[in-house]
Amino acid sequence: MPYTPLQLAEAHLRMGELADALDALDAYLAETRDDAALRLRAAVRLRLPGEAALRGALADLDALAEPNAADWLQRSVVWQHLGDWNAAADAALNASAIQPQDERIAERTLLTLEMSGRHDEATALLGRMPRTWRWLQIGGDMAGRQGDWEAAFAGYSAALDHLRTVLDAGTNPLAASLRGTLAAARAGAALNLGEYPQAAEDFRLAAETFPRDLGLALMQAVALGLAGEMTAAARLCQTLLAEAPHLRELLRDQISRWPLLESLL
Numbered sequence: 001m002p003y004t005p006l007q008l009a010e011a012h013l014r015m016g017e018l019a020d021a022l023d024a025l026d027a028y029l030a031e032t033r034d035d036a037a038l039r040l041r042a043a044v045r046l047r048l049p050g051e052a053a054l055r056g057a058l059a060d061l062d063a064l065a066e067p068n069a070a071d072w073l074q075r076s077v078v079w080q081h082l083g084d085w086n087a088a089a090d091a092a093l094n095a096s097a098i099q100p101q102d103e104r105i106a107e108r109t110l111l112t113l114e115m116s117g118r119h120d121e122a123t124a125l126l127g128r129m130p131r132t133w134r135w136l137q138i139g140g141d142m143a144g145r146q147g148d149w150e151a152a153f154a155g156y157s158a159a160l161d162h163l164r165t166v167l168d169a170g171t172n173p174l175a176a177s178l179r180g181t182l183a184a185a186r187a188g189a190a191l192n193l194g195e196y197p198q199a200a201e202d203f204r205l206a207a208e209t210f211p212r213d214l215g216l217a218l219m220q221a222v223a224l225g226l227a228g229e230m231t232a233a234a235r236l237c238q239t240l241l242a243e244a245p246h247l248r249e250l251l252r253d254q255i256s257r258w259p260l261l262e263s264l265l
Contacts, residue, residue, distance in 0.1 A: 004028070006037055009044075018044055035064050042074065054078050069098040069105060076112060085116035103129070107138065114142060133163040137182060140189070149192040156186035180209025184216060187223070196227035214244045222254045225261045237264045 005028035012021035025041040028034070042060035045053045061067065061075050072095035079088035089112035096102070096109045106129060113122035122142065129135040140155025160182050167175030187202035200223035207216040218240050225233035240247055248265070255261045 018047055035066060038063055054082055069095040085112055088112040089116045089118060133159040136162060140185060144189060149189045153186060153189040153193060156182050156189060176209055180206045191223060196223050199223035200227055214240055214247060215250055218247050218250055222261060225264055226258060234264055
């Protein structure tokens with residue numbers, strides 16, 4: 001029995017023959033309107049290079065009779081690739097309206113709103129999310145990108161507090177890694193706020209969690225120096241620079257920001 005055009009397109013796709021798959025789908029869709037075929041043709045076009053392929057995929061997704069959340073998400077991604085973050089945000093909002101409880105869609109929507117400069121909408125969306133460590137971390141990240149270090153510090157602190165209630169960092173390696181990541185993020189916020197002892201403590205925790213990342217230990221030394229503990233800072237710097245001389249460039253960068261640390265070199 002001969003293949004239908006749709007079956008032929010799927011066979012070409014399995015063989016990686018994108019041009020032939022596209023020809024078969026064009027022939028099929030010339031005769032009928034079929035959402036499954038439109039989605040498949042959009043997927044094929046998204047595997048082809050160039051702006052024309054992206055816009056062709058958008059046209060297919062626009063032609064769907066009953067677009068679902070995944071279709072809107074796909075449109076959001078295409079608009080992002082085309083450099084239109086505002087259209088990407090609108091598409092993500094449509095996806096979120098269909099599946100408001102899907103946190104993956106919500107995170108995508110938040111990203112596109114922020115990237116398109118729609119900060120009030122992004123803040124409102126964030127306020128509707130559950131106060132879990134993950135969303136509190138996302139809020140801290142967003143505040144930091146906007147230069148609101150107090151809000152960033154508060155977000156990371158709340159995320160650490162919530163993490164302690166749901167995971168035991170003493171027995172769970174994943175929890176320990178998450179705690180270290182959040183501590184490093186809070187340390188950066190504390191540094192920008194001039195809360196140097198807190199930054200030093202958070203960098204210490206992060207450095208202990210990720211011992212291969214010697215840059216964290218160096219930042220602990222920087223924070224110690226800024227907190228007035230120059231002897232401890234100098235001792236730590238000497239140890240680190242002996243082990244990893246390349247860290248000298250990172251230290252120079254910090255000294256250019258805080259010249260009082262010159263003696264640490």
